[in-house]
Amino acid sequence: MSVLELSYMPGCTLKTKAKNFETTTLRLLELLDVQAEELPDWYCCGTTYSLASDNVINQLGPIRTLVKAKESGREELLVLCSMCYNTLRRAQELVRSDEEKRSKINEFMYDEETDFSGDEVRVVHLLTLLKEEIGFEALKQKLLKDAGDLKVAAYYGCMLLRPREIAVDPVPEHPSILEDLFAACGVESVYFPFRTECCGSYQTVNEKQVVISRTRAITESAVKNGADLIVTSCPLCYYNLDAYQPKVAEATPGFRRIPVMYVSQILALLAGLEETQDFNLHVVDPRPVLREKGLIGKDAVAAGEGE
Amino acid sequence: MKIQLSRQALLSELREQVRDLSEQNLLACYQCGKCSAGCPSIEAMDVMPSQIIRWVQLGQIEKALKSKTIWLCAACQTCKVRCPRGVDLARIMEALRQLVLRENLHYVHPNMISKEDLEELPQIALVANFRKFTP
Numbered sequence: 310m311s312v313l314e315l316s317y318m319p320g321c322t323l324k325t326k327a328k329n330f331e332t333t334t335l336r337l338l339e340l341l342d343v344q345a346e347e348l349p350d351w352y353c354c355g356t357t358y359s360l361a362s363d364n365v366i367n368q369l370g371p372i373r374t375l376v377k378a379k380e381s382g383r384e385e386l387l388v389l390c391s392m393c394y395n396t397l398r399r400a401q402e403l404v405r406s407d408e409e410k411r412s413k414i415n416e417f418m419y420d421e422e423t424d425f426s427g428d429e430v431r432v433v434h435l436l437t438l439l440k441e442e443i444g445f446e447a448l449k450q451k452l453l454k455d456a457g458d459l460k461v462a463a464y465y466g467c468m469l470l471r472p473r474e475i476a477v478d479p480v481p482e483h484p485s486i487l488e489d490l491f492a493a494c495g496v497e498s499v500y501f502p503f504r505t506e507c508c509g510s511y512q513t514v515n516e517k518q519v520v521i522s523r524t525r526a527i528t529e530s531a532v533k534n535g536a537d538l539i540v541t542s543c544p545l546c547y548y549n550l551d552a553y554q555p556k557v558a559e560a561t562p563g564f565r566r567i568p569v570m571y572v573s574q575i576l577a578l579l580a581g582l583e584e585t586q587d588f589n590l591h592v593v594d595p596r597p598v599l600r601e602k603g604l605i606g607k608d609a610v611a612a613g614e615g616e
Numbered sequence: 617m618k619i620q621l622s623r624q625a626l627l628s629e630l631r632e633q634v635r636d637l638s639e640q641n642l643l644a645c646y647q648c649g650k651c652s653a654g655c656p657s658i659e660a661m662d663v664m665p666s667q668i669i670r671w672v673q674l675g676q677i678e679k680a681l682k683s684k685t686i687w688l689c690a691a692c693q694t695c696k697v698r699c700p701r702g703v704d705l706a707r708i709m710e711a712l713r714q715l716v717l718r719e720n721l722h723y724v725h726p727n728m729i730s731k732e733d734l735e736e737l738p739q740i741a742l743v744a745n746f747r748k749f750t751p
Contacts, residue, residue: 507692
C-alpha cells in the first residue's frame with residue numbers, strides 16, 4: 310500500500326485539552342500508511358463562523374491556513390476538530406462563491422504570496438478520510454481486538470453536519486457515517502435521539518446552566534438507550550459532555566455517569582494501541598467499562614494510573 | 617404584550633441594518649415556531665427565537681436588543697436547517713448582537729471569567745465566546 314500524504318491542521322485545543330484525540334489519531338494514521346504533515350504555520354480558525362455579512366476580517370485566519378495548505382503542494386488538508394472543520398469549510402465556500410468578498414479578503418493578504426480562489430485545497434475531516442480514502446474495510450484489516458458486546462452512542466453534535474453544504478454525511482438530518490464506521494469495526498452503536506443536537510457549545514463560558522441541562526438530556530438519552538460510552542469527534546462537545554457530568558449529578562438524584570471518548574480513542578484501542586491514551590484526561594473514567602469489555606488489559610496500568 | 621406599530625418603526629434604519637447584516641428576507645417567516653421548538657437554549661431564554669424574528673419584522677428592534685435570547689444563541693444552526701421558509705435565524709441573532717457590540721459594549725469581558733474557568737475551559741470555547749460576545 311502506498312503512503313497517502315496530506316497536510317494537517319490540529320487547531321488549538323488538540324494540543325491542550327484534547328491531546329487524546331490527536332495522539333490516538335496520529336498513531337492510527339501511521340498504522341494506516343497515512344502521513345499527516347502538520348502545517349508549520351497554521352492560524353486560529355476563529356472556532357465559530359462569523360455570520361454578519363460585512364465581517365470579512367474574521368475569515369482571514371481560516372483562509373490564511375488554506376493558503377499555507379495550498380503552498381505545501383499537498384492537495385488535502387486534514388482536520389480533526391469539528392470547529393476547525395466547520396470554519397475552514399465555510400470560509401472556503403465563501404471565497405469560492407462570493408467574488409466580491411474574495412477580492413476583499415485577498416486585499417488583506419499582505420504576507421501571503423499565493424492567491425487563493427477557494428477550491429485548490431480539499432479540507433477533509435478524519436471521518437471522511439476514513440470513509441472515502443482509506444475505506445472502512447481497510448481500517449478493519451488493521452484491528453486486532455474484538456469489542457465484544459460494547460455499545461456506543463455515536464454523538465455528532467452540530468459542526469460536522471450544519472449547514473448542509475459542508476456536512477460530512479450526505480444525509481445531515483439523519484447521518485450514519487459514525488454508525489457505519491463502528492459497524493465496519495464490529496462495534497455496536499445504539500440509536501439515541503439526541504445524537505445530532507447541540508451540547509450548548511461556547512455557552513459553557515457564561516451560561517453553565519444551559520450546558521448542564523444539555524449534558525443531562527444528551528447523556529441520559531444515551532444511557533437510556535443502552536450505551537456504555539458516548540463517542541464524539543468534537544473537543545468542545547467532549548468537554549461539555551464529560552466535564553459537566555459531576556455538575557449534573559449534583560442536581561439530579563440517580564444520575565448515571567457515562568464515559569465520553571473520541572472516536573479515534575476507540576479505534577486505537579481496537580488496533581491494540583493502548584499506550585496512546587491518557588485516561589487521566591477524562592473526568593468520567595472510561596477504564597472500568599473498557600476493562601469489562603476487554604479493550605484494555607485487566608491489570609495493565611495505563612498512563613499515569615495507580616501512581 | 618403591547619406593541620405600538622408605526623410606519624417609522626417598520627422603515628427604521630435599525631431594521632434595515634438587521635436586514636443588511638443578516639442578508640435575510642425578514643418577511644419570509646410565517647411564524648410556524650419550528651425554530652423555537654428545536655432551540656437547545658430555549659429554557660433559559662426570556663422570549664422565544666420565533667418572537668425575536670416577529671419583533672424584527674414589526675420594527676421592534678430595541679425590544680429585541682434588550683432580550684437575553686440573542687445572547688443565548690449557540691449558533692448551532694438547528695433553526696436554520698429546520699426553517700421551512702429558508703430563513704437563517706442564526707444570522708439575524710448575530711446581526712442583533714452586532715448592533716449592540718458595535719456600540720463598543722462588551723457582553724462578556726475577559727476580566728469577568730474566573731481563573732478556574734480560564735485554566736479549565738478548552739480554548740475553542742473561550743475563543744468562540746469572545747468572537748460572539750465582544751466588539
